[in-house]
Each structure stands twice: as structure tokens, then as C-alpha cells.
Amino acid sequence: MIAVEEAFTRLMRQVVPLDSEPCPLEKAGGRVLAADIAARKSQPAAALSAMDGYAVRATDLSGAETGSRTFTVIGESAAGSPFAGEVRTGQAVRIFTGALVPDGADQIVIQENAVRDGDAVRLTAGPAPLDNIRPAGGDFTSGDTVLHAGARVTPAMIGLAAACGHGELPVVRRARVALISTGDELVPPGQSIDSPAQIYDSAGPMVAALLGDAGADIVMQRHVGDDAAALERCLGEAGMQADVVLTIGGASVGDKDFVHPVLQRMGVALDVWKIAMRPGKPMMFGRRDGTVFVGLPGNPASAFVSALLFVRPLTATLMGQTATLPTGRPVPLGTDLPANGPRQHYMRARLVHDPLGGDGEHAVIPAETQDSSLLSVLADSDGLIVRPAMAPPVTRGCHVFFIAY
Ligand SMILES: Nc1nc2c(c(=O)[nH]1)N[C@H]1C(S)=C(S)[C@@H](COP(=O)(O)OP(=O)(O)OC[C@H]3O[C@@H](n4cnc5c(N)ncnc54)[C@H](O)[C@@H]3O)O[C@H]1N2
Numbered sequence: 001m002i003a004v005e006e007a008f009t010r011l012m013r014q015v016v017p018l019d020s021e022p023c024p025l026e027k028a029g030g031r032v033l034a035a036d037i038a039a040r041k042s043q044p045a046a047a048l049s050a051m052d053g054y055a056v057r058a059t060d061l062s063g064a065e066t067g068s069r070t071f072t073v074i075g076e077s078a079a080g081s082p083f084a085g086e087v088r089t090g091q092a093v094r095i096f097t098g099a100l101v102p103d104g105a106d107q108i109v110i111q112e113n114a115v116r117d118g119d120a121v122r123l124t125a126g127p128a129p130l131d132n133i134r135p136a137g138g139d140f141t142s143g144d145t146v147l148h149a150g151a152r153v154t155p156a157m158i159g160l161a162a163a164c165g166h167g168e169l170p171v172v173r174r175a176r177v178a179l180i181s182t183g184d185e186l187v188p189p190g191q192s193i194d195s196p197a198q199i200y201d202s203a204g205p206m207v208a209a210l211l212g213d214a215g216a217d218i219v220m221q222r223h224v225g226d227d228a229a230a231l232e233r234c235l236g237e238a239g240m241q242a243d244v245v246l247t248i249g250g251a252s253v254g255d256k257d258f259v260h261p262v263l264q265r266m267g268v269a270l271d272v273w274k275i276a277m278r279p280g281k282p283m284m285f286g287r288r289d290g291t292v293f294v295g296l297p298g299n300p301a302s303a304f305v306s307a308l309l310f311v312r313p314l315t316a317t318l319m320g321q322t323a324t325l326p327t328g329r330p331v332p333l334g335t336d337l338p339a340n341g342p343r344q345h346y347m348r349a350r351l352v353h354d355p356l357g358g359d360g361e362h363a364v365i366p367a368e369t370q371d372s373s374l375l376s377v378l379a380d381s382d383g384l385i386v387r388p389a390m391a392p393p394v395t396r397g398c399h400v401f402f403i404a405y
């Protein structure tokens with residue numbers, strides 16, 4: 001068996017980041033920028049008023065008459081409709097928030113400090129705060145690099161890109177994932193079952209949801225029976241359209257476990273593992289013509305944990321994100337646990353309110369049954385307690401690492 005960390009490193013070594021594509025701004029949230037983004041204009045392009053009031057010359061506000069001078073209002077500057085002329089001494093321009101500060105003016109007196117009478121306005125306060133004017137380039141200047149390649153696009157970054165003049169952003173394209181569930185016993189969800197030997201394909205939609213939620217594009221989802229020729233055809237088709245092809249089931253050593261021989265026959269250079277983890281021991285991985293093939297184990301919790309620990313970081317890395325092996329955060333244990341065996345155990349567990357957590361926070365309790373076929377246990381869990389291989393017994397109150405999902 002190989003250690004989880006070693007398996008993760010070997011898988012990640014194969015990753016070549018995907019190319020980029022243009023993406024409309026409103027759809028770019030969560031995507032990874034493929035290039036630096038420069039401002040196409042300065043913001044503001046010229047000084048703007050930050051307040052509603054009157055634009056005047058600063059020199060007119062200083063001196064003995066401060067607070068009592070009367071100005072002649074010569075026009076108006078509104079956002080989008082600037083005043084064309086120049087403000088001279090003794091003159092004022094009525095101005096609104098977001099409007100260009102007219103030539104000659106360098107102060108904005110807010111209207112609360114003004115008494116208007118026809119074309120005349122008496123300003124009742126002294127020099128106004130400087131931040132009543134937003135200077136040219138105060139936000140960014142044309143040519144500035146405002147966003148950096150590799151960043152995950154946030155709503156605020158979308159706003160900034162829009163303000164800089166961009167209608168779309170170059171982003172790393174989504175990883176295309178094909179998912180093939182294997183096994184004669186499987187029936188697609190929602191269809192009728194007429195034999196106790198049949199079960200629904202639960203792992204397929206579960207893994208598709210896990211990866212789809214993380215931004216991957218599920219381009220194909222199929223079911224193939226225990227038929228090597230059919231599996232080879234399906235894998236070939238999947239390889240033509242996907243960056244990552246996943247199989248679920250048939251990864252082990254039984255007579256009906258065809259994934260390994262078929263991938264080998266197709267020329268996929270395989271690294272086959274017995275990983276020292278529970279669940280998720282059998283997994284294989286290989287690359288052919290730029291497509292990564294991963295064989296996941298069939299037990300639902302095994303497929304889920306393998307996809308969470310390995311495949312989601314794989315697709316994230318392909319999509320330009322920095323992804324590491326999930327290790328979790330320390331959380332107090334709400335119960336005692338015995339010593340662990342030779343496989344790192346990822347125990348399905350629930351967060352419960354417990355004084356141990358401090359301030360009414362949480363402690364973590366593993367499910368009583370950890371069988372990797374149990375979907376009810378998986379769905380009832382909040383995450384995984386990580387118990388390292390050969391870990392000694394731990395008692396209630398000790399901290400264990402917990403991967404939340
Ligand atoms: N002799 C050995 N037997 C097994 C070993 C081993 O090392 N030696 N490993 C065990 C472990 S651990 C696991 S995990 C399983 C993995 O087996 P496969 O990947 O070959 O999976 P299958 O045999 O096809 O299925 C296992 C189990 O899961 C059910 N299944 C399969 N696909 C789905 C699906 N899409 N949705 C829901 N359930 C699914 C299937 O019916 C089986 O019950 O091997 C052990 N055996």
C-alpha cells in the first residue's frame with residue numbers, strides 16, 4: 001500500500017493546466033484568471049464631485065469674509081452633463097455627486113452649507129474637506145495592472161474589471177469531465193428495479209455533483225455493464241471529449257473488474273494503487289493524449305472520499321487553482337476512539353454542539369458504522385475525521401483533524 005500523500009503527489013505530477021477562454025463578466029465569478037488585466041482608462045478620468053453642492057475657487061473661501069460670501073451661480077454640472085465653462089473668482093457652479101468639477105474650481109461646498117437665492121448663493125462655511133473631490137486616477141490609472149493571473153474572480157473583481165472597460169475576462173477553461181459507472185447491477189436513478197440483485201447508480205450522480213459544484217463541466221455521464229468491449233468503446237468516446245475520464249466500480253481484482261485491463265489495452269499508462277486509506281483503497285490513474293483517466297472504487301463512500309481527496313483537487317488544479325490534499329482543521333472529539341489500523345481512516349462524522357468546543361461551538365462524533373456502502377451514513381455526516389495510520393487511541397476532548405463538506 002502507498003501513503004495517501006504519495007498517491008496525491010503522483011497524481012498531481014501529471015497535471016498540465018488547461019488553456020484559456022474569454023468569459024462574459026457576469027459569468028466569470030469563481031473562475032481563475034488566465035492573464036493579468038490592465039485598466040483601459042483612468043478612474044475617475046477627471047476630478048469628480050463626491051457631494052451635492054457648489055463648486056467654487058478655494059481662494060474665495062479663505063480670508064476674513066469666510067462663511068459670509070455671496071457667489072454668482074453661473075451654471076450646473078451633473079453626472080454625465082458637465083459644465084462647459086470656467087469658474088472665476090466670485091462665481092459658483094451648482095454641482096451634483098459624480099459630476100465633473102469645472103475648470104477653475106477646486107472646492108465643493110455641500111448644499112447644507114449654502115443659502116440659495118435665485119442666481120446668488122451664500123456659502124456659510126469655510127474651506128470644505130478635500131475629499132469632497134475625487135481626484136483623477138484616484139481609483140486606478142490607465143495601464144495599471146488591476147487583476148493578476150491566477151486569481152479566483154470575485155464579484156468585487158468583476159466590478160473592477162467592468163470599471164476598467166472590460167466586458168469579458170480571459171479565464172482558464174472549465175475541466176471537462178466524463179463519468180462512467182460500471183456494473184451489471186446498476187440501474188439509472190428514477191427507473192424501475194425488478195430484481196433484488198439490482199441497485200441504483202448512486203455514486204455516479206454523487207460524484208458528478210461534487211465535481212460540478214466545484215466548477216467542472218460534466219460533459220458525459222454513462223452507465224456500462226460488466227462488458228469489456230462496451231467499456232472500451234465508452235472510454236474511447238469519453239477520451240475524445242473530456243480532460244478527465246472517471247470510472248466508478250470495477251477497479252478491484254474480481255473477475256468482473258474490467259477497468260484495469262481495458263485501460264491498459266487502450267494504451268493508458270497506468271499507475272495502480274492500493275492506497276493506505278479507508279475507504280478508497282483501490283484506485284488507478286493514467287494519462288493518454290492529454291486525458292487523465294481515473295478508476296474510482298465502486299462502494300459509494302469509497303468513490304466519494306476518493307473523489308473528494310484526489311479528483312476534486314485534480315480538476316481544480318487543471319482549472320488553474322492551487323489545490324492541495326484536504327487535511328482538515330482541528331476539532332475536539334466528542335467521544336473516545338480506539339487505535340487505528342494500517343490505513344489512514346477517513347471517518348464519516350457529525351458536528352454536534354458540545355461545551356468541549358468552547359462558546360457553544362462544535363465537537364465531532366464519528367458515525368457508529370463506517371461501512372463504505374452506507375449512503376444513509378454518508379448523507380448524515382458533515383465531514384470526515386482523519387485518523388492517521390497506526391494512530392494510538394484518543395479520548396474525548398482530544399483534537400482530531402476534520403475535513404468539512
Ligand atoms: N479480494 C478483494 N476484494 C476487494 C478488495 C480487495 O482488495 N481484494 N477491495 C475492496 C474494496 S476496499 C473496495 S472499495 C471494493 C472496490 O471494488 P470495485 O471498485 O471493483 O467496485 P465493484 O466491485 O464494482 O463495486 C463495489 C460495491 O459498490 C457497488 N457499486 C458499484 N458501483 C456503484 C455505483 N455507481 N453506485 C452505487 N453502488 C455502486 C457495487 O454494487 C458493490 O457492492 O472492492 C472490495 N473488494
Ligand code: MOO
Nearest residue numbers: 279280281302372
Ligand atoms: O477501502 Mo474500500 O474503499 O473499504 O470500501
